[in-house]
Amino acid sequence: MNEEDAENQNEEQESEAPEHEKTVTELNKEKYQFIEDLPGVGPATAAKLKELGYHTVESLAMATARELEPVGVSDKKAFQIIDAARSAIGISFIRADELYKMRQNVARLSTGSKALNQILDGGLETQTITEFYGEYGTGKSQICHQLCVNVQLPTDRGGLNGAALYVDTENTFRLERIVQMSKFLGLDPERVVKNIIYAEAYTSDHQMFLLENADEIIKANNIKLIIVDSLTAHFRSEYIGREMLASRQQKLNKHMHKLIGLSRAFNAVAVVTNQVMAKPDQFFGDAIHPIGGNIVGHTSHTRLYLRRASHGPTRIARLVSSPYLPEGEEIFKVTENGIEDISEEEKAEKASKSRR
Ligand SMILES: Nc1ncnc2c1ncn2[C@@H]1O[C@H](COP(=O)(O)OP(=O)(O)OP(=O)(O)O)[C@@H](O)[C@H]1O
Numbered sequence: 001m002n003e004e005d006a007e008n009q010n011e012e013q014e015s016e017a018p019e020h021e022k023t024v025t026e027l028n029k030e031k032y033q034f035i036e037d038l039p040g041v042g043p044a045t046a047a048k049l050k051e052l053g054y055h056t057v058e059s060l061a062m063a064t065a066r067e068l069e070p071v072g073v074s075d076k077k078a079f080q081i082i083d084a085a086r087s088a089i090g091i092s093f094i095r096a097d098e099l100y101k102m103r104q105n106v107a108r109l110s111t112g113s114k115a116l117n118q119i120l121d122g123g124l125e126t127q128t129i130t131e132f133y134g135e136y137g138t139g140k141s142q143i144c145h146q147l148c149v150n151v152q153l154p155t156d157r158g159g160l161n162g163a164a165l166y167v168d169t170e171n172t173f174r175l176e177r178i179v180q181m182s183k184f185l186g187l188d189p190e191r192v193v194k195n196i197i198y199a200e201a202y203t204s205d206h207q208m209f210l211l212e213n214a215d216e217i218i219k220a221n222n223i224k225l226i227i228v229d230s231l232t233a234h235f236r237s238e239y240i241g242r243e244m245l246a247s248r249q250q251k252l253n254k255h256m257h258k259l260i261g262l263s264r265a266f267n268a269v270a271v272v273t274n275q276v277m278a279k280p281d282q283f284f285g286d287a288i289h290p291i292g293g294n295i296v297g298h299t300s301h302t303r304l305y306l307r308r309a310s311h312g313p314t315r316i317a318r319l320v321s322s323p324y325l326p327e328g329e330e331i332f333k334v335t336e337n338g339i340e341d342i343s344e345e346e347k348a349e350k351a352s353k354s355r356r
């Protein structure tokens with residue numbers, strides 16, 4: 001070893017924290033970059049894992065042993081593989097102060113409306129699912145389009161410096177809208193559209209397949225926003241009647257958990273949209289309900305209900321549930337520019353109209 005190498009080595013050693021000061025995560029962290037590097041994963045197992053949609057250590061870290069059953073390895077081995085993947089990305093046992101640190105990694109994505117951001121305590125969170133539900137034309141897909149543009153902004157403008165993945169089930173994604181919104185924000189539309197990875201899902205199975213195989217694309221493209229618009233439309237039209245309800249819910253549950261896993265593994269924002277149905281036989285409470293029942297309700301961390309104001313571009317957003325924020329309601333508008341705030345003048349005008 002020449003002098004320079006020795007010096008470098010010395011420097012490296014010096015900059016490393018002494019053993020007792022290292023966090024549990026650092027101690028656990030082994031360098032496994034590819035799934036083939038994990039102990040117990042030979043070429044045949046790796047091939048089967050990839051068939052199942054586990055192409056990256058990150059997504060494997062979020063798997064359960066049951067999900068690995070089709071690989072054909074013993075439960076014990078499945079646990080070992082998942083454990084190794086977890087330690088590689090530093091999510092095995094962690095101390096509470098580290099949990100706090102993980103929580104600090106949560107970043108926020110702006111909706112484009114200050115009012116809407118405010119009821120969300122700053123914007124949409126990474127590592128969790130945000131659901132927008134409401135009747136047709138209430139702006140669910142418009143918000144999704146806007147988020148695809150905003151995510152590309154730098155953090156000081158409410159973005160995450162990342163790309164977007166758009167799973168479109170109803171063929172309502174429109175590039176023209178992306179172009180309009182980008183121009184309004186002073187972004188180069190050509191660059192913006194290059195950072196949106198689009199996939200149309202033709203059936204509910206196809207929709208599930210797309211997410212199950214998305215990990216590599218997410219990693220390679222620095223995707224920080226994953227959208228499923230709409231989460232429930234295919235499921236609703238394919239699984240009809242009471243006898244199919246249980247299997248529909250089971251599939252939706254699996255799909256949502258895959259989405260949570262991806263959002264955590266890649267510190268990304270996950271957004272789903274959902275339609276509503278009216279329950280005419282209900283005497284009390286709100287007769288409008290989001291589709292998907294408890295499964296969707298419990299797996300969406302943050303739920304927003306969108307509705308129209310009497311007419312015009314104004315929309316009302318209500319934060320219906322959040323793990324830690326109070327219920328709240330705000331208005332915004334959908335215009336050619338995208339999602340915008342209602343100006344003070346517009347508010348005053350509306351108020352005077354309603355007094356008349
Ligand atoms: N270029 C535009 N300029 C102004 N407003 C627009 C423009 N494009 C769409 N909108 C508004 O957005 C509405 C459509 O909203 P959006 O597509 O988000 O509905 P949605 O909630 O996704 O409905 P669905 O349940 O049918 O999917 C239109 O009715 C219109 O009010």
Ligand SMILES: [Mg+2]
Binds near residue numbers: 140141142172229
């Ligand atoms: Mg829509």
